[in-house]
Amino acid sequence: MPRSRATIRDVAEQAGVSVATVSKVLNDRYGVSVATQGRVRQVIEDLGYQSSIVASSLRSHRTGVLGVLVADLEPFSTELLKGVATAVRGTGYELVIYSAGGRSGDRVGWERRYLSRLGGTLIDAALLVTPTAVDADSGLPVVAVDPHTGVGAVPTVRADDERGARLAVDHLLALGHRRIAFISGWPGLGSTGRRHEGYRASLAAAGVPHDPSLDVEGDATEERAHALARALLERPDRPTAVFAGNDMAALGVLDAARDLGLDVPGQLSVVGFDNVPEAVMSTPALTTVEQPMQAMGEQALRMLLELLQGGTPAPQVVVDTRLVVRHSTAPPPAAPAPPR
Amino acid sequence: MPRSRATIRDVAEQAGVSVATVSKVLNDRYGVSVATQGRVRQVIEDLGYQSSIVASSLRSHRTGVLGVLVADLEPFSTELLKGVATAVRGTGYELVIYSAGGRSGDRVGWERRYLSRLGGTLIDAALLVTPTAVDADSGLPVVAVDPHTGVGAVPTVRADDERGARLAVDHLLALGHRRIAFISGWPGLGSTGRRHEGYRASLAAAGVPHDPSLDVEGDATEERAHALARALLERPDRPTAVFAGNDMAALGVLDAARDLGLDVPGQLSVVGFDNVPEAVMSTPALTTVEQPMQAMGEQALRMLLELLQGGTPAPQVVVDTRLVVRHSTAPPPAAPAPPR
């Protein structure tokens, strides 16, 4: 009985063949007699042998595993991962996920380090979720989902954030709102910038002047949005609606409103962005802009596969967003009837 | 300029030393002059060199990475992972997560295969979340969280499920309910069995006869619980309360009640188990039994670390559960005042 894990050598000895032969049957290579093959397979079975991914990839420079690098495991990345997992099924590739664990300190360094320590030996390609930077010369096929601005020539999948934001703000405007605040998502993220632009554009198109004091910078946490919203809502000239750069932030706004005894949507309308599962379950259910997170994950993985096969995927795939009206939006208090 | 990633050889050449020396400075070994050290570090910097985890671990049999194997990325495992990520911070270990992607087909095989292909070469130890089976002889330090029944001599962390279930059912009984249905979680999971026992025990202690037709087998999906609950609630002698084996199932019950126009908690009380984030956000907010998922993740990782350091962690750590009463439970319709 093997004390530690069996190696290819153990199998070779037991089967009375060379390690090369074992390697061949392992990899379904040509040139092994059926008899030998059977014998070897039997020994493999008996010993419970499993080849070491590490050793084989070190030699063959192919691992059969795709890496996904995420900054943290939160609702957005988790949804995305579900799509990634779906798309990888049946491709023969396996998936490993590296999470930076939310530490935001050394994002750039973390991504670089992982990419280069793993690349070529541990993973064949990588999917980066909201990466801060990507070296084009990492030598590894890479696809990014919603990267920070300035991330270079990497194939990217992202949502049509600007349009989504306009949809959200147009909806609020159509309800009669004029004082519409914006609490942004993570600064630096491409999507954050585009959603902000959509907000400004929609306001401008409606001839509503932009009030910078209603336009604040948040991140993707409920806590921060909560604090920000509180400050906004305690003002005498408080907004009648808040558009949050992502759902978690919107949930924080909902909380802040509850704290202050403000009825949503009676006294305050709130719109989010993303449509994470949590948005459906809030009280009231959140009106939000949906970006198809799972589909984005699937799409990104497909592009990675294409890259792996030597193809050239589109440099940027933009997926549609759509407004999902639930119960956190209504006309402003004492508003004129909305224009029809 | 290096076409592909720099290797230790490139560094050695550039610095005019041997690879052995580079390896020494890389690993902070004794016996390198300060001058050489500086020179080597400089070259490493210049070349952007990162040692390959794979190659180094192949030789040293130590990787510095801990693996977490999860069947899927759902609310429970995700919460747990947050705790794991917290506990790993500052230990010098890195974390990689392998997800089977929810495919339930070949769970046992998947776990074995991964454990043995990665063990010793890719990960130093593994945390298994709801594993179906663990070979004691995998040769790798392993800790399990809420394993299936029959998983052998592996250190385990789990919640006090039976007590939690009793808490839930006692609460329902105290409110005056007598017809209390149970929709279980994944069959086979240890926690599922214990929660079921708690349900039976609580009923028995109160002298309420057990009605097998109210005791059905679910899993951890909203869909299945929805269907099951629908069937239960359409019966003329429908239960006045449902205790679900996990929150996702409870959410499915809530949905089913909504479909049928049943008011919760007015006409039906619902209790879940886990207290996932989604439970707070449902309408009405879910009364549920909390198991400290993040803490469980932290605990499990600490045990793994202890194992790694040659220690002997407790064979089983059982963490407390507690009832969180929110708004999905109330006395049954037309019930007598609850006994005080």
Add this chain to the structure above:
DNA sequence: TTGAAAGCGCTAACAG
């Protein structure tokens, strides 16, 4: 203080 050499477990020519 340094480097040469041996090998981790495996695959990839190539020769037999």
Add this chain to the structure above:
DNA sequence: CTGTTAGCGCTTTCAA
């Protein structure tokens, strides 16, 4: 068809 020979990139004796 099968085995021999060379490594992949790195760490680790052990001599120099």
